[in-house]
Amino acid sequence: MNNLSEKEASRMDRQIRLYSFEGQKSILNSHVLLIYVTGTNSEVAKNLAIGGLGKMTLIDPFLTSEKSLCCNVLVTREHIGKNRAKASLGFLQEMNPNLELDTADYYDLFNRENENENKSKNSQADFIKQFDIVCICNPTINEVNHLTDLCHLHNKCLMVCGVSGENSFVFIDNCNDTEKTFQKVVNTPWSNLNIRRTNRLFFIIQLFYISCKDRKNPESVQLEENDINQIIDELSQSVQLKKVPVEFSDLLDWQQNWKNENSSTASIIGGIVSQEILNTICQKRKPIENFLFFDNFSGFARIEKI
């Protein structure tokens, strides 16, 4: 176990007054995995680096693009065309020279199309073992399910966030309940919900993930109103619906803006997620149970247990 030097303790004085010396030591001895260095995850990485995290691994198969520059705090114009994870290391290291940084290959953790080329489930499970917390941004349902399986094997906390323009969500699976995985929660039939009290965004997310199924690029799936209505019928079986809680146009907006971020939302959600990560590491308080819905237009961020 690494100990906190006097210099580091002095630098982190204001944070130690919140998390305690022991808490700060736990942060120094933790390892977080961030998958996809989007604007939001770049803010998470930045806050964790400044917060004195010991080790961070980044996975991102994508390259830095012009679009990254509007909200990704770790990359600049000179990084365009370079791998987004590798491009992020420089600035992170500058902010915290003591932070141990690493990148890993997407396929160290996830499966390829061609099954023969996959790493074994054991090797993927071994890979996950080294982390304390895993956080992924704007994933497909397949990615979340795969991570859920691996994380539950080794009791690793999984955080999922999704941004679509002004709307966003955070979901946390602390491995406390196998019935509360992302897949199960997202497929909750409406008979188990108080429809009037449940956040509108939940229904949009539900329909989004159910309709896009296992497609790799949910943002480019052709959504048909009939198909969506059918899904709504299945979800709302044995429920007397006075009014459908979500319109087809809401779902289209969500899909069209999937992965569209702005610096304000990235900063807010990145701040919330990094705080949940530090709270979980220090056991300062229980993590959000289990959803947070944020709408940057109205300004409300609500926690709901679904």
Next chain:
Amino acid sequence: MEQNKLLLIGVGADIGKSKSQVICERSKRFNGSAKLVPLHCDIKTKGPSFFSQFSVVITALDNVMCRITKTPMVDTGSAGFNGQVEVFLPGLKCFECTPIQPPKTYPVCTIRRNPEKMVHCVVWVKEEFKKEFCSKAYDSAEDEQSGELLFLKYFDQGIKDLLALKDFWKGKRKPTPLGNSKAFLNEKKEKTEKGQEKNDQPQEMRIFEPQEYATLFLKSVRELAKNRVQLRNPLIFDKDDPLALAFVACAANLRAFIFGITMQSTFEIKGIAGSIIPAVASTNAIVAGIAVKEVTNVLGWLKTKKDESCKSTWVVIPPKRILLQPFRLENSNQKCLVCKLQCITFKINQ
């Protein structure tokens, strides 16, 4: 120390430079074509003509000039996990419309006679520090004995004087005077587990035996008296001055020991004495993100004069179900002495 809270203050090489300069230099990486002008000065030196040139001002404290020039202001603040962003538009509620809670004060009797918490001890010590080191200059002849004399005054005779008020102590736990410093230091105490636990913590986070605080108290008084003589000027209490902090921590802990209050580490006492507000980068990032959104709302308001989208927001610790709570902008308090025209009647007693 700010490196923990602020993104753009760099490591190492940037320490010592002006914050505004470092922020401007580092922000260029995000947008090379933005014009950023650092100004390293006291904001109170800037007049209405300075503020009139801006569409909106973002602050971390109230600014009177914004009200005078009717410049919209987005005010931000954070403390620990809480934070807020308040938008002040000309014509609507100003910063002074809602009276601010005055700083917490304690009854004089609690501070001087019967402290019950560490904070009472700290407030008392700070008052004594001011009396002893800040209001007069000593000559060198007095400082040789100053440690012993102060020890007796604070922890022996001072306590005996309090105990003389016999009626006051009926039914209350009486404080125990320590005697003179030599006698107190000779008292052999069995080593408690407290001293041996958690040895990996930095010095300032550990809690020591009262005798160790007594030794350090005597030493710090000697040093403080010497400094006072050398400088020929009264000292000021500065929580970042290790000597002043040592004096306050030792004296507060000895007073606590006398009154049966649990002693605390120098780290914790520094927080109390310096009114240190804890901070984390994540909360500041949330507040900053909200502030940026409100600035864009304000710029929209400047065009259309419709304030429907501008709002103030509170950031609240979970487990409350609402983490970010927005509020509609309020109208001015009609009785506000600052933003409303008011007539105040004075009566002069002749």
